[in-house]
Amino acid sequence: GSASDRRPALIGHSMGGVLATLVAERVAIRAVVNVDGNLSRGDCTFSARAAAFTREDFIASGFAAIRADTYERGRDNLPLRGYHAATLTASPAVFHHHALQLIELSEPELLVTRLARLTAPVLFVAGVPDGICERSRALLDQHNVRWIGLAPAGHWVFLDQLEAFASAVAGFLRAP
Template identity: 35%
Template sequence: MFCRWINSDNSVGTILYIHGLGESGLCFESLVQNEHLCQWSHIALDLEGYGKSLWSVTPKSLEEHADSLARWLQFKSISQVIIVGHSMGGVIGLILSEKYPELVQGFINVEGNISIEDCTFSSQAVSYSLEDFQRYGFDTIRNSIYSDGLEDPALRSYYASLCLCQQETYYLNSKELVELSRGAQLAKRLSTLEIPLIYLLGNPRGTAELSRSMLTASDVEWRAIEDAGHWPFIDRPKTFVNEMLCFLSQLPK
């Protein structure tokens, strides 16, 4: 997997960034380079089939992505990471935390899927058959994102990453996200994690109201980044970093 890795001198911890559907670790560039987070080491990988990582002969499932991340961390002898998982990365971060709790110290879930109402691009993808998605569906979605990105910096960055991703992986992961979100168990699963956790969302253009109510019902702490959408760390970077620092300051030393 392609990796953006910044080691901090006298690091107080390691932050592992997990990107979303069709994205790449490039979307976290402003966080990785942020001077207020310089005490931490930063790892932003491109999942297999996304970004600059190799495409898989057999597309990787969400659980397989989590397993690949765990193997990578184990190979590098890294543990007790703080996960920052965005969108699909929030779901993968959940799976990683469930299966490999010894590797995770804390979890910042950013706009991760909770309910079916959070499935924007994934729902569009699975409205096609795989064959039609490969023939014209993916291009249709990508072209729409390009048009919307003319006025939205986050979508401009997303479009750039989409140009590198494997269509089969995008489609498989979209199906999984829709199925998991429709199952309405993701908030409950978050609530069972025995690690420090916070869910950060963009308001008013981010996580659906239904999902917010499900988080509240499951006693999952969540906070809103105001005047932001699905990429709050791009829309409001200073506010987002302040929320990160608040969470990080509460972790056990």
């Protein structure tokens, strides 16, 4: 964009991509980059696991079980190792609450509509094949949202395809 444009560009990953969309509906911004943010129920991987528990059971044992599983799967998966480390400082009650909210926002499949209606330019960066689900990629196409799939990549596409990710985002943000 123009060097004189002082409005911020919002870049959000996962739930942060959802938040970037919600903020961009209310605040004048230069651009939105949604990085593998939730668009449909199939994208709610960790949230769905948390939501399978009652709040009380999640606090008592569910979060610990998810953390342990994430640790084990992260032994040979760098992004999951980082995610496990991040969960160590998370509140189980808040995690569960936000998981329910994210599912509630994702299930009606309206987040993609909201993304498409933004007045600022939008780029959605998807990890393919293991980031957002196939249904969400179809929704992006259906609503004519500009998106790029980087492969092979998962939910943490910026770690799996660092150079391609940086190049795609920088090119998008430099465009007039």
